[in-house]
Amino acid sequence: MLSERSSVDIHALKRQGMTISEIARRTNHDRKTIRSYLNGDRAPGVRQRAAPDEFDGFVDYVTARLTEDPHLWAATLLDELRPLGFEGSYPTLTRQIRARGLRPACTACAHVTKRPNAVIEHPPGEETQFDWLELPDPPAHWGFPTKRAYLLVGSLAHSGVWRGVISPSMDIPHLLAAMTTLLALLGGLTRVWRFDRMATVLHPVTGDLTPMFAGFAKHHGVQPVVCRPRSGNRKGVVEKNNHTAAQRWWRNLPDELTLEQAQASVETFAAGQDARKREGEHGTTTAAAMFADERLRPLPPVVFPVIVTEERTATRQALIDWRGNRYSVPPELAAAKVVVQQRLGAATIDIATVSGTVVARHAVAQPGLGVTIRDGGHVTALEAIALASAPPGRPHRRKERIPPGAAALRAAQVLTGTAAPTTTVISLAAYEQAAKNRNTLR
Structure with missing residues (x-):
């Protein structure tokens, strides 16, 4: 394959009167190659294939399909070409479509994305x-x-x-x-x-x-x-x-x-x-x-009445997060889902169950302070439930020493055969009392 520069050189040498053999010797190319480019049989920059292109037989079908549907996926087209005998891969198909320019531009879509756009004037405050x-x-x-x-x-x-x-x-x-x-x-x-x-x-x-x-x-x-x-x-x-x-x-x-x-x-x-x-x-x-040139009108003195509702999950301490602060709920709702409602401009929030029953109302703190707001009744009820559900006695420590007790030692002696023989003691007090009662009845 000759480049554009080499093609210009061999045409100049031919115009100067050199023969094809002389041009081939000077440019170090084959005479048949020089003759092909001089006669116009080959184009500069285009490599001549050694074997015929197997895709040539499918060009008509691919052209027709892409003309009918310019947005047809290459993968879908490959599925259609397989039964027709095409054995190439997906990259081969896309490369052939791209190199041959077989996919036409969609005029309908070009009208939307490439149409002329008018300049829109935006006056201040408009x-x-x-x-x-x-x-x-x-x-x-x-x-x-x-x-x-x-x-x-x-x-x-x-x-x-x-x-x-x-x-x-x-x-x-x-x-x-x-x-x-x-x-x-x-x-x-x-x-x-x-x-x-x-x-x-x-x-x-x-x-x-x-x-x-x-x-x-x-x-x-x-x-x-x-x-x-x-x-x-x-x-x-x-x-x-x-x-x-x-x-x-x-x-x-x-x-x-x-x-x-x-x-x-x-x-x-x-x-x-x-x-x-x-x-x-x-x-x-x-x-x-x-x-500074915008002519903005002032906002209404009262905000529009709209209620914002969001779902939250209460913690085990019966608290929910809202706008960077924490608010208490009844202890019965610990670890349960609740619904928080706030009216725009209102200084309070309502906390309701999933079914819609309002169970708490709090004054809203400034967002992002990280404060915790608890109702006194919630605190008292939470402590009562926590104490009632606590197990008796103190909990065991992780590294507490608890050696085997008397019952465990007796069981171990039985297992090892070292247990002392047990003697049975019979009390005659019950028989004596029964005999006295019998004499009294007579």
């Missing part, structure tokens, strides 16, 4: 974009019910300033609770909230807003906007911030952090991103400088 970011494998001591945590990210579309709130679930109460915290972190309200087509915002059957979310939007006086199907790029600001949070914050978050410390960490990280450069109307600026 739009806030919200989206969930899934966080796999959170630390086990966070106590989440699944092996996933979720970060609700809210981004101001004009400045790009964003904040995030960690949540154990994406259901509607946790969404509204996280949004309430997010709006406070962002500092106010825009005119529009933009979401993708999440079921907690948009009913999947009717296509209308869900009743609870509609009430939440009315409470804040904001217009919710849901992206059209397959048009998620309209909220690209929040999606880019999601990518940043996943790769630069969550990826190296230490395992030993508590949930409250992790929440403070993401808030600090997001605030640090305010200094990143942005292109504004008057040249390069920063997100923090553009945030």
Whole structure:
């Protein structure tokens, strides 16, 4: 095989009047090779196969199948080719498809991913974009019910300033609770909230807003906007911030952090991103400088009434964890599952059984303090149950010396045959008493 440079050289030598033999001697190639390249029978950079390609007979079938279905898996195509006599391997098939360019581009998909995108203007104070970011494998001591945590990210579309709130679930109460915290972190309200087509915002059957979310939007006086199907790029600001949070914050978050410390960490990280450069109307600026132009409306004085419910398992000391603090439950529920309920903005939490019976109510401490709040009645009842269930006497120590007792020694003497002979003593007092009674009766 000749390279492009060698091909240019032999054509130049031929134009200078040299014969094929002279060119072969000068370039140290075979005369038949030189003649093939000069006549155009072979192309530079393309190696000529010594044997015919066995895949040539399957080209028509593969071309037809990939034209019918451009997304057909190569493994599925290999299953179809086996009965037709194809003996090559899976890598051979994929290499042939790639080298021959047999898989056509799907025009329908190219319309979605490679279509022209219009530039969307975001005036100050116009739009806030919200989206969930899934966080796999959170630390086990966070106590989440699944092996996933979720970060609700809210981004101001004009400045790009964003904040995030960690949540154990994406259901509607946790969404509204996280949004309430997010709006406070962002500092106010825009005119529009933009979401993708999440079921907690948009009913999947009717296509209308869900009743609870509609009430939440009315409470804040904001217009919710849901992206059209397959048009998620309209909220690209929040999606880019999601990518940043996943790769630069969550990826190296230490395992030993508590949930409250992790929440403070993401808030600090997001605030640090305010200094990143942005292109504004008057040249390069920063997100923090553009945030100064945001015209945010104040939040309502009263939070929206929504009840957040989460399941917990009480410890053997009849305590449950809630927002970085511990609260007591009746001792009968030690090591049992309970349900914790808190209304947004309320200063108390209710602890109920799985069936829904409220068994305790506590004043809420500031999250993350690590304090333990016990009810006096719970403490008294727990001590009574603990004392009643304690075994008599003191428990044995691990290394306590307890030699064989008298009963064990007697049993050992019987086994070894060294036991002293036992004598039977018969008392005649009973017979004497019986004789006296008989004489008295006569």
